[in-house]
Amino acid sequence: MVRFEDVVLRYGNGPEILKRVSLQFDPGSYHFLVGASGAGKSSLLRMMYLAQHPSAGRVALFGRDVTGLSRRETALLRRRIGVVFQDFRLLDHLTARENIALPLRISGQAGARSDKDVEELLSWVGLADQMDALPPTLSGGQQQRVAIARAVIGRPSLLLADEPTGNLDDRMAVRLLHLFEELNKIGTTVVIATHNESLVQRFPHPVTRLRDGEVEIAGAVPPGTAPATHTVSQRGGD
Amino acid sequence: MAAKRSRQAVPLDRDSSGRYLPLLVAIMVYMAALALAGALSMSKLAERWDTGLAGALTVQVPADPAADAAQFAAVTEALSATPGVVAVEPMDSGAITALLEPWLGDAMLTGDLPLPRLIAVTIDTDAPPDIAALQARLQALAPGSLVDDHQRWLDRLLDLARAVELMALVVVVLVVLAASIMVAFVTRMGLAAHERSIELLHLIGAQDSYVARQFQNHALSLGLRGGLLGLVCALPTLYLARMLLQRIDSGLLPELNFLAHEWSYFVLLPVAAALVTMLAARVTVLRTLARLP
Numbered sequence: 001m002v003r004f005e006d007v008v009l010r011y012g013n014g015p016e017i018l019k020r021v022s023l024q025f026d027p028g029s030y031h032f033l034v035g036a037s038g039a040g041k042s043s044l045l046r047m048m049y050l051a052q053h054p055s056a057g058r059v060a061l062f063g064r065d066v067t068g069l070s071r072r073e074t075a076l077l078r079r080r081i082g083v084v085f086q087d088f089r090l091l092d093h094l095t096a097r098e099n100i101a102l103p104l105r106i107s108g109q110a111g112a113r114s115d116k117d118v119e120e121l122l123s124w125v126g127l128a129d130q131m132d133a134l135p136p137t138l139s140g141g142q143q144q145r146v147a148i149a150r151a152v153i154g155r156p157s158l159l160l161a162d163e164p165t166g167n168l169d170d171r172m173a174v175r176l177l178h179l180f181e182e183l184n185k186i187g188t189t190v191v192i193a194t195h196n197e198s199l200v201q202r203f204p205h206p207v208t209r210l211r212d213g214e215v216e217i218a219g220a221v222p223p224g225t226a227p228a229t230h231t232v233s234q235r236g237g238d
Numbered sequence: 239m240a241a242k243r244s245r246q247a248v249p250l251d252r253d254s255s256g257r258y259l260p261l262l263v264a265i266m267v268y269m270a271a272l273a274l275a276g277a278l279s280m281s282k283l284a285e286r287w288d289t290g291l292a293g294a295l296t297v298q299v300p301a302d303p304a305a306d307a308a309q310f311a312a313v314t315e316a317l318s319a320t321p322g323v324v325a326v327e328p329m330d331s332g333a334i335t336a337l338l339e340p341w342l343g344d345a346m347l348t349g350d351l352p353l354p355r356l357i358a359v360t361i362d363t364d365a366p367p368d369i370a371a372l373q374a375r376l377q378a379l380a381p382g383s384l385v386d387d388h389q390r391w392l393d394r395l396l397d398l399a400r401a402v403e404l405m406a407l408v409v410v411v412l413v414v415l416a417a418s419i420m421v422a423f424v425t426r427m428g429l430a431a432h433e434r435s436i437e438l439l440h441l442i443g444a445q446d447s448y449v450a451r452q453f454q455n456h457a458l459s460l461g462l463r464g465g466l467l468g469l470v471c472a473l474p475t476l477y478l479a480r481m482l483l484q485r486i487d488s489g490l491l492p493e494l495n496f497l498a499h500e501w502s503y504f505v506l507l508p509v510a511a512a513l514v515t516m517l518a519a520r521v522t523v524l525r526t527l528a529r530l531p
Contacts, residue, residue, distance in 0.1 A: 051441060053531070071528070072445055079443035089438050093249040102247060106444045150442075 001027040001158060001189045002048055007057035009043055009213075017043045019213045020057065025191060027157075030184045032200045033193040035210035041193035042086065044210065045160050048191065049083045050074055062157065079107050082156035082188075084164040088147040090135040096122060096146045097131045103154045114153075121149045124179070126172070140167040148176055152183055159183060161192045165199060173199055247439055248432045248449070250456040255427040259457075259515070260464030262420055267468025267511045268475075270413045271504055275476050277406035278500055279492035284399035291388045293324075295359040295369075300382035301352035310355055312379045317359055320375075322367035325360040414514055421461075421518035425453055429526055436527075450523040454516045461515030465508025472504070 002025040009018040018040045025031055033041050046052040047059055050066060059066050061077060069077065082103075090099050097118055104114045122131050125145040135143050144167045151159060159180060165173035177192070177199070184190045194200060200207055209217040250256060299313055310328070317326045334353050342351075361367060369387055376383040429436065436449055480494035496504075 049441060075440065075443055075445040078441060081443075083441060089434075089441075091247065091249075091435055091438065093252060094245060094247070098245060102439075103442045105247070106439065106442060106448055 001025050001029070001062065002191070003058075003060040004044075004047075005058040005060075007047065007054045007059060009040075009047065009052065010055050016055075017213050018054075021213070021215055022057075023208060023215060023218060025189055027189055028184065028187050030181065030190045030203075030205040031192070032203070032205055032207045033191060033210065034195065034197055034200060034207055035216075037195065039210040040213040041210055042162055043213075045083075045162050045191070045193055048158070048160050049081050050078055079103070079154065080157040082151035082154060082159045084144075084148050084151045084159075084161035086162040086166070088135075088143045090143055090146055090150075092135050095132045095134060096127055096138065096142075099135065099146055100149045100153050102150060107154065109154070118149075118153060121153060122146075125149050125176070141169070141172065144168060145172070145176070148179075152179070155183070155186070156188060159188050159190045161190075161194075163194055164192060165194065165196060170199075174202070177203060246452050246456065247444075248428075248435050248452040250428055250432070250452065253428065253431050255431055256424050256456065256460055259421070259424050259460045260467060263417060263461050263464025263511050263515060264468035264471065266413045266417045267465045267507050268472045270410050270511075271469060271472035271507055272475065273406040273409035273413070274503060274507070275472075275479070275494060275496075276492075277403045277410075278496060278503070279494055280399045280402040280406070283492040284396050284403075287392060287395055287399070291392050293361050293363040293366075294388065295361055296386045296388070297357040297359055297376065298384040298386065299355040299357070299380050301354050309380050313376055313383060314357060316375055316379055317357065317372075320367045320372055322362050322365050323359055324362050327358045327360075329356045329358060417511065417514055418518040421457060421515050422522040425457070425519045425522040426526065428453060428456075429523065446524055446527040449527060450520045453523045454520040457519035458512050458516040461512035462508060464515075465511035468511070469504060469508050 002023075004021050004023050007018055007021045008016055010016045021040075021044065033044065035041050043052065047054060048061070050061075050069075053059075053067070062080065064077070066074075066077070091102070094102070100118045100121060101110060101114060104110045104118075119128075119131065122128055125148060127133075127142060127145055127149075130138060130142060133142075135146065138146065144164065148161070148164055151161065161180070165176060168176065173196070180188075180190045180192065181203075207217065208215060297313065297317065299310055314326055314328055317323055331353065334356055338353070369385055373383075373385045376385060439449055476494055483492065483494060
């Protein structure tokens with residue numbers, strides 16, 4: 001599903017943000033990506049949702065090397081990826097309902113059925129009474145839930161979430177991670193970058209820890225939790 | 239609900255980049271409408287001159303007090319007998335006076351001003367007479383006679399009419415070019431202003447054509463609005479020009495009387511302006527995005 005081989009990332013002539021990272025996330029797996037701020041979690045995710053090309057090394061998604069993809073191929077590949085951005089990236093002039101429906105509109109799936117899906121999802125994330133609210137009128141937590149709903153509405157094959165629980169209370173955070181588990185059960189590969197390690201400890205999924213742009217621990221299952229079916233494999237690199 | 243669904247993902251109607259676009263398109267369409275009116279009227283004028291004078295000659299016999307009516311009759315007979323001449327119609331002094339009155343005035347013509355005698359001759363355009371031979375023969379019968387086939391004058395007038403038509407066409411082409419450049423500039427400003435929204439659309443799977451559609455739909459709407467405004471402003475101008483030309487009432491000047499199908503060209507101007515605007519926006523977006531990494 002996701003495969004990094006000796007991936008190096010640097011911006012311009014700056015220092016290496018990621019240093020020869022090699023890892024692989026298998027299809028249908030559920031992973032946490034943890035590490036301190038600046039460890040490279042977001043940069044790793046940016047490469048996974050094709051917003052960033054590696055400076056060196058090879059990135060493959062869905063079995064395809066992403067180097068040299070045309071703009072059209074990149075767009076089509078992105079439709080299979082749901083992303084929860086750290087800063088939500090909602091469109092302020094669209095309502096919560098319209099923001100969530102946007103991926104469906106873009107892929108030409110908008111219609112009466114998708115309207116119903118959007119409403120169900122909004123209810124599920126506890127925003128049934130805010131369907132027609134504009135993002136600036138919503139709290140940070142509410143905006144985050146809209147962003148999460150937008151990421152999962154298209155039932156992506158790969159779900160990437162950058163600090164998806166940062167603005168949520170503990171109860172809502174656990175509830176959303178369970179939603180991701182539901183998606184995972186129907187085949188979606190889930191990768192969640194978070195600094196909330198106490199939350200991570202409550203789920204039996206492999207954890208990959210980054211430190212200073214390098215993979216420190218790959219695919220460790222938190223102690224006391226049941227081992228997950230799929231694990232991350234660390235490859236070469238370090 | 240339907241209105242909400244149609245809301246554009248890129249909020250182009252909320253920024254100022256396209257605020258003056260309708261006004262600029264209106265000015266362009268106004269200029270194009272005047273140029274089109276000029277081209278159409280000159281084309282019709284040229285056609286009128288061409289068909290009006292084709293197959294016609296004017297023979298001028300000088301006013302000579304010494305010459306008698308027999309000499310004039312001889313010229314008329316010679317013309318009638320010439321192969322290729324279909325009709326010969328001597329003009330009476332009343333008709334000649336009426337022709338010259340607009341230029342010389344009433345007072346001059348009532349005096350003793352000697353006026354030449356004129357003969358309107360219709361010739362067979364398929365088998366015209368030899369003009370030089372005819373001229374020589376008439377000179378012999380009435381010295382000083384002139385045969386005018388209007389060709390030199392007509393050629394110059396037709397050249398002028400075609401030049402005006404060409405200039406009008408150049409104006410229309412320049413207007414389209416200027417409109418395209420202007421739209422490209424406005425579109426680039428819009429792309430810069432909405433960079434983050436566009437980046438988001440790309441990240442969630444939008445192709446460049448989806449983004450281009452946002453811009454082209456907006457440009458189409460602005461272009462149509464501006465085009466209609468330009469046409470609405472051009473119509474009173476054309477009406478005024480028509481009134482002024484009618485007051486002069488000269489066969490030499492163009493008329494602004496258009497047929498139904500010619501009016502349809504004017505109605506098509508706002509549509510054409512909107513399409514040019516739309517196309518320019520689409521091409522600009524696609525070319526700009528294609529250069530992105």
